[in-house]
């Protein structure tokens with residue numbers, strides 16, 4: 001996962017807000033009366049020009065800090081989509097330990113309570129709790145009592161929230177980026193492609209091993225992925241920092257509509273905290289005579305990116321999730337030849353060789369790492385150079 005560095009972020013934000021605000025305002029004017037969900041209606045009444053701009057151009061993390069309506073919505077979307085992770089985890093525990101062990105029963109209950117407590121005070125969820133509970137017991141204890149109740153509750157919230165999202169998508173919808181509003185002023189069909197063009201990113205930030213660039217006539221090699229899927233996070237389906245330019249395999253084969261939390265490449269990348277590690281078996285592999293096929297992406301233990309320990313743990317988990325979700329171990333095994341080439345170059349292009357080349361070329365400014373390795377070893381250029389992160393790791397971190 002490569003961190004995206006936009007050279008002209010403010011310019012792109014201005015352009016994007018200018019293009020899309022009118023579309024949303026037009027939809028509000030024409031379709032507000034079709035909205036039946038009170039919750040969706042409340043959100044839409046908040047959407048004045050400033051709020052629309054924030055919604056379109058702020059990262060979700062900043063948006064939910066600034067606007068309580070966005071935060072409340074975001075919490076419900078997380079609540080209904082992230083439970084599958086806990087569910088998966090509990091299922092694994094069941095398989096290992098069995099259902100009935102009394103200690104486990106208490107532990108499972110604690111896990112469920114913890115999950116529910118994370119969203120305490122959210123009005124949408126609280127209203128649903130009161131509809132769910134039986135009159136003689138407190139709602140939380142009934143919901144957390146067993147997995148069946150918890151699942152039933154989550155799906156009832158999910159069902160109600162789907163109605164909110166259906167309504168919101170009448171006003172805010174990714175497909176509108178392709179729609180001709182009939183204003184005649186601009187070619188609306190090109191907003192999506194024009195956005196990719198303006199981002200100017202050449203290589204998929206998720207895998208760093210496929211080209212995704214724009215090549216004219218509104219066509220580009222990749223997709224725009226919703227890092228928070230539009231099925232559950234409809235409100236953010238047109239938010240530019242929720243739209244990640246990615247290659248088609250990463251988007252369509254691996255990520256699809258997964259709600260697994262991963263890094264948002266607009267904010268974070270692997271950087272030095274995850275790297276491609278080669279397991280050499282002997283010196284023949286080390287110097288590139290025999291192929292190295294045993295390789296894996298590793299995450300630094302005790303990651304120390306921020307002073308906040310909990311934040312580091314989340315980053316570490318999100319890196320791990322990204323490695324698994326995009327199947328990076330398997331994908332990079334398919335590049336064993338290129339990885340091997342980097343290894344050979346590391347061995348054979350020593351300082352003596354580089355001095356000979358220098359004396360032949362004469363101009364030292366032309367003797368760059370890129371000349372020898374095909375990449376710049378510069379984190380800022382990872383987004384433009386194929387497999388640059390992996391080659392950097394192979395040459396400097398193995």
Ligand SMILES: [Zn+2]
Pocket residue numbers: 204205206207208209210246247248249250251
């Ligand atoms: Zn990719």
